[in-house]
Amino acid sequence: MRIAVDAMGGDSGPGAAVQGSAAAVLAWPDLSIDLFGPRTLLEAELESLPRHLAAAGSHLSVHHAPSAIRQDQRPSDVLRRGGDTSMAHMLGHLAAGRAVAGVSAGNTGALMALSRRELGMVGGIPRPAISTAIPTRGDGRCYLLDLGANVDVSADRLIDFARMGDVMARHVDGLVSPRVALLNVGSEGTKGSASVREADAWLAGTTSLNYCGFVEGNGIFAGMADVVVCDGFVGNAVLKASEGLTHMLIERVQATFDAHWGSRLVGLLARPALRRLKSELDPVRYNGASLLGLDGIVIKSHGGADATGFSYAVLRAANEVSRDLPSRLARELGSRHDRSQQEQR
Template identity: 50%
Template structure:
């Protein structure tokens, strides 16, 4: 892997910079060509780094930022104030070509607003969308939007579908199956935004397969599933909670009487391996598609393992040159549309 340098918002997330620094040190040990810029308050970060021996400081440096964006800060306020916040400084470093990607576990709304303001969107993109890989029966499905855009019209859903298709192709999926998440698979089902988006996607130069329901997503019926951010975020959080609850209930059942414990001795190792495959930390890191740069949002409550996965996801997108591929792919699709009412 060629040398890569990423900016890590060290002040974001629910638990502060200590876990973030630990994840960065682990990634540097695992990937010899990786360079990281920790963005945040130098004195605090140096104190934390002093507890980690043997860190290669030639590949880890601190980019100073005096302010912190809180999880309750409003995006509109962040845009006008906190000009030296760690999140903003990291994005400016990406804009100026000092780093190749940004990873943050901070305020999602603020990260979206600042990303659009500092980096700008690709030509033809109104709003970036958050996308992540969701485990399914047959592999994974790219789900977007996951919460960056709570209210979406048909045009936004249409753009999300095109970007999702290009992103899936960049990851090696040939002719990815693209679907709209809906309350039914029949054409008459859904709200007006979904129906209008479906009409446009039927004329698009992608492999649009129609509507898919929530259970169809997990059966692997599509490679890319599109919805607004309200629905996507609820689906994601409900899925994480359900997976956790099922795992805990199963383990509790095997901790009952003697027969249950004997059965558990055989079954629990298999179940724990399955749980490890499905644990949210292994799929952490939602990408912002549609920006002129790679930005990955880590879950605010992610632990060290989850943060490592988010950093690895950003590295992968840098290697794939994903923003350029999405930009080129969108322009190629739109050039062949021939639709007079196109706004993109």
């Protein structure tokens, strides 16, 4: 299984992408990785791989791309002038069938626009949606979508998100009948935005997925659904606020143990437990957001991800390849569109 990696997207140079790719190969030995970026830079990274990753080196190959997309570059500009960038080369490689999935930690808007142009969409979906799995109580997880690709969405798009989340939870996670919910400001049907209420009315009438109505924000982490659907603006705000809150809480846990001499002593003893906790809560554990609806597999890694975080994104890609996600989406969304039209007639 060959995966194409844009090595130039991360916030702190190609190190995390190269080492993360190596770590993914060690975890999934069938993988081969094509790394995209300036040749000399990537070759230097490969030569200085840490000893514990060196064994993966033979599975990594360098593909030269002279430039990189900036974080503040507009998608329209990237579409016109981004041809020589590591992201465009990586996606071209994928579109040409030379790899089965792509991973980038770069500019999200650019990745969406280029992926859409290079790979096309399935099942009548107009634009990709972004989704990631977030941790819930009792060691569960929940797909939240959209996470920022689509703002001011119509009810039709919310219904698309529900369908795509359902397909992903069934085929990638193996759930038989994932509980799908709409995020709302209250649990009664009279509340919420117009598009949410309209989507609710449609979803409540369909038998093709296990729709369980509205959840409020606290329901996401409470594990009340396997898929939670919302406008991209809302999902982005919730995801990023959760990231910020987690950082603040971890800081406060540490400050609590540093406050008094008695606590400092306990803090010293508690250090291993806290380290475990930190890794459990770490957002990179859940790193790797899927661009759903593309006729291909593209995973967006967090720009600030370290090598471990990046490796999760690569493994997420491998996982979606092994479950054949795009053709599942194409088949099931296509049939949904037909059925929905039948239902309406």
